[in-house]
Amino acid sequence: MHPERISPSDQPLSRQAREAILQAPVFGESFSDHMVTMRWANGEWGPLELGPFAPLELSPATLALHYGQSIFEALKAYALLDGSVALFRPGRNAARMAASATRIAMPTLPDGVFERACELLVDADRAWVPTQEGAALYVRPFMFGAEAHLSVRPAQEYLFVVIASPVASYFGAHLRAISVAVESLDVRATPGGTGAAKFAGNYAAGFAAHGRAGAAGHDQVLWLDAAEHRWVEELNAMNVMFVWHRDGRRVLTTPPLGGTILDGVTRDSLLHLAEDAVAGAGDPGPSPGPVDEVCVEATSIDALVAGAQDGTLRESFACGTAAVVAPIGSFQVGDRTVQVGDGTPGPVTVELRQRLLDVQGGRVEDRHGWVRRVDRHLAR
């Protein structure tokens, strides 16, 4: 096992103050009592350290601040019905962090250490996992080039850190459809670029377009491919899905990954759950499943507009760890507003979202082994 140093905080937030936060957590604003850190230097990883959440001390010459060598992950810990706490598919995030690290010329973590770091933090901060449906403890692992050096080359020191922030259901009690602006100027990802990595620079590069969309009253940006500006890719931090009616069949589609799209855990989980429902459609039972077919296929912006207009495109939604599933009510394409269906959350969107939340919260059978219970490791 990788060496560990555990020093729990002797000044955790009072129970009263914590509970005030947990009643109405604001995304990314409050943090739990602890954090996990691990430093890479001289070609090797030091011990995994659990300690109090605290500011980092950095040299102004920290390489990541100058050249952007910084990647992150996001996953959630959920309170289960039986009182335990579980991470959702942490192994997928671990593998993705390793792929991002390799793309940005960073070292990868020793086997199992990503999951262990998340578990140590969630175990120490169990009391920070909210219990309302749809609420969770959002876990944010990240890694950056921590060497104090201005040479334009990969850092020779890195810091891996995990922090956690309690979050409410993204939509509160009322699911609403978002408005999405299709970006016509900037591009998010290029073939051979960094779009498939959870790389900090990708997000900064999208902020200007996001600002323009926001100023025009939209919630999110939809990115098209860089080469033709024609193929639908994804949103700033969410993948996109469509529900079509084709010859009386309900077909769920999402664009293929192809190196410019982030391989979302939520995307993959929803594809599996939708496929399970198709496979189970012939079984006797009350629920025939939300869709008849699941298909990974490219969608052009013209097909999206035509489908919305002729009614074959019935629903669309975005998906990612933070929001889980965000129904899309309309797309702004140039000066045209294209409404999807009746502009409100559609039945397939609502059902798939509920199925995923039910698996994550331990309310239905976990057929794929996605729910990883966090054991009690720390003496208290």
Ligand SMILES: *Cc1c(COP(=O)(O)O)cnc(C)c1O
């Ligand atoms: C994180 C992210 C997603 C969603 O991934 P999940 O694993 O489902 O949270 C999608 N697109 C981008 C660009 C992202 O950064």
